[in-house]
Amino acid sequence: MRRVCLTLPTHRACTGTIAAIAEEAAYGARQFGAEVHLLILDSSPAPVLAEHREAVAALPVSPGVTVHHLDDDEQRTFLREVLDRSGGDSASADRLLELMLPSHVSYGACTNRAFLIAQALGCTSVHRRDSDSRYQYVEDEPVFPLHQELTYLGQRADDVRKSATRSKLPPGSGERRVAVAGGSFVGEMSVDVAEIRHLDPDTYGELVGLSLPGSYPEIWRKHLIDASFRGAGTASFDGDRTALAPISPTQVDMCNIGFDHELYSRVPLPPAPDTIGTDYFLLHLAHNAQLPGLRHNRHIVNFHTEERRTDAGFLAYQVRFAKFLLATAYLNTVYARTTAAGDALLDAEGHIRASVVAGFVRDSVDLDRTEPVHRLDVIEGAYRRLGSRYTTVADTLADRRPRLLDEARDDMADFAHLMDHWEALARASAEAGLAVTG
Known part of the structure; x- marks a missing residue:
């Protein structure tokens, strides 16, 4: 029986999402005969965690669905066992544990x-949803992205070509397996910058433009800036449409994504x-390696939680956005090299050559500091021009300036270190299994 992992990482209250995603898990088991492991990775504070425990306990029993609700301590216990099995010295293990379960919010680490854990459970795919999202409904029935993900993920592209609405596979890629299946979102912008766009479109364009490679022609840049973070707009689901082709990271969202284990x-x-934004790395990699992907229109409904609307939530999120714009100085150098490499990133069996990618990441650490410094100047100046509460963001960036520049570089060094150990960790996870099923 096919075994898959539907996961919900969270650090905030989302009992409604837990109930909804459990329905999606039941749908996958019922419609596809799959064994669905619903994995809730919960880093919420104690009172919220307790609410989530109650919500999970109240879920109806569904044939074919196993629920795992793991708090940070349970996740740490699992990771310690995996690190022990993978070998290496204690100092390296401590560093890897911090990278896997950091004390701060990390969109990449939770995934x-x-x-x-999916490796430990013997799953062949991971399907991620987020706490600030809901499903569309048509005639009182939820529109589950899992339907398209389970239909296509891991399948030989040529075998499913005819079932897609349209296909644009690169020459010679028909034998490769579908590595990614994803949709986008409707509703509020995925990144909380709508107010900036309303207040000052030019400043908005300046900030968002930093996320794009500098080599893009101006006409492309204007189009991509306008389309960034807006998903599929407000269109309602009106029937399935699918495209079989390498997926551009700008066309899907990480709240609505499935990855094949390969x-x-x-x-x-x-x-x-x-x-x-750094959690989009595998989407860039799969696209640049020309791996087949499936893009669908079962879009998630996105909304912003109340926490983001508080002063503390606003400041934290804007700093995370600024750090993303700094990170892209390094990430774009990696993406440029993976784009140039193309399918040379793949081995004879069509799998990513991880050591090659790790080398690109490691080389990026030596990026000349001029570019990140210039970016931070632009970002701070943009927030200061916006005034009002954005001045607090500018002041915060100025106060943290040396640390932010160091972190942007050090984050890439940490990523390279994790990549060096990743395949050993994946093998150790498969050997360890999952003892805790909260």
């Missing part, structure tokens, strides 16, 4: 933990703390 068992995500 990396899901990848390793991809995530070889390469992890950057564990950069307090930095949005």
Whole structure:
């Protein structure tokens, strides 16, 4: 029986999402005969964690669905066993544990933990949802992305070509397996910058433009800036449409994504703390390696939690956005090299050559500091021009300036270190299994 992992990483209250994702898990088991492991990775504070425990306990029993609700202590116990099995000295193990379970929010690290636990559970794919998302409904029935993910993920591209609405596979890639399946979102922007766009479109364009490679022609840049973080707009689901082709990272969202194990068992995500957007690394890699992907229109409904609207939540999120714009100085050098390498990133069996990618990441650490310094100047100046509460963001960036520049570089060094050990960790996870089923 096919075994898959549907995961919900969270650090905030989301009892409604827990109930909804459990329905999606039941759908996958019922419609596809799959064994679905619903994995909730919960880093919430104690009162919220207790609410989640109650919500999980209240879930109806569903044939084919096993629920794992793991708090940080349970996740740490699992990781310690994996690190012990993978070998290496204690200092290296401590550093890897910090990269896998950092004390700060890390979009990459929480998904990396899901990848390793999925390996322990014997799953062939990981399907990620987020706490600030809901499903669309048509005639009172939820529109589950898992349907398309289970239909296509891991399948030989030529075998499913005819079932897609359209196909644009690169020559010679028909024998490769579908590595990624994803949709986008409707509703609020995925990144909380709508107010900036409203207040000052030019400043918005300046900030968002930092996320794009500088080599892009101006006409492309304007289009991509306008489309960034907006997902599929407000269109309602009106029937399935699918495209079989390498997926551009701008066309899907990490709240609505599925990965085949042949991809995530070889390469992890950057564990950069307090930095949005870095968890899209595997999407860039799969696209640049020309691996087949499936893009669908079962879009998630995105919304912003109340926490983001508080003063503390606003400041924390804007700093995470600024750190993303600093990180792209390094990430874009890696993406340029993976794009140039193309399918040379793949071995004879069509799998990512992780050592090659790790080399690109390691080389990026030596990027001349001029570019990150210039970026931080632009970011701070943009927030200061916006005024009002954005001045607090600018002041915070100025106060943390040396540390932010060091962190952007050090995060890439940490990523390279994790990549060096990742395949050993994935093998050790498969050997360890999962003893805790909370």
